[in-house]
Structures are given as structure tokens and as C-alpha cells.
Amino acid sequence: MTNNFTPTQQAMLKILQDGLFHPRSELAACIDDTDVNANQFHQALSRLRKELDPHNYTVSCEVRKRRFYYRLVGLVRKAPAPRSGPAERKPYLT
Secondary structure: OOOOOOHHHHHHHHHHOOOOOEEHHHHHOOOOOOOOOHHHHHHHHHHHHHHHHHHOEEEEEEEEOOEEEEEEEEOOOOOOOOOOOOOOOOOOOO
8 A cells, every 4th residue: 555655654553553543742753853743744644645545544642631632534435326317107007
């Protein structure tokens, strides 16, 4: 699944692949910049979610004791309803 991901995204996925929650600091360490601010982290996370979406995955966030934790989760998508043509008319019974 990591074919089209940037090195930063690949590093984040390597951490998240176990399906457990990880603190923001652990994921922020994957970003090349040494002084990562919240905006840079959220941009990187947003881009990762956008790349994961076609593969039916996302990164969920949970807040525990005022700290943010992230986890890779699979999405369950409802199949689109089949399109039906014009309704068939049934003959009336006499």
C-alpha cells in the first residue's frame, strides 16, 4: 500500500501499521523539520488521510487526558444502491 506515499507518509504508516494508538509526538517525529509546529503536523496528517482514503483507510484521533493519540483504521463503506430503471407496470387483476 505504500507505493505512492512520500517518505514522511511512509514513516508515519510504519508506526501506525500495528493498529495501536500512538501519541502525536511519535508521529510528529516523522516530519523532517526539527521544529514541527501543530500546523505542519496537521497538514502532513491531512495529506496522509487523503492518500489513504482510496485504499479504504484513515487515521483516527482520540483525546485522552488532554493528549492526542492517532491510529490507523479501516473504513467500512456502504455499497451504492443499484440504479433501477423505470418501474414496470403490473397488469391489474380483474
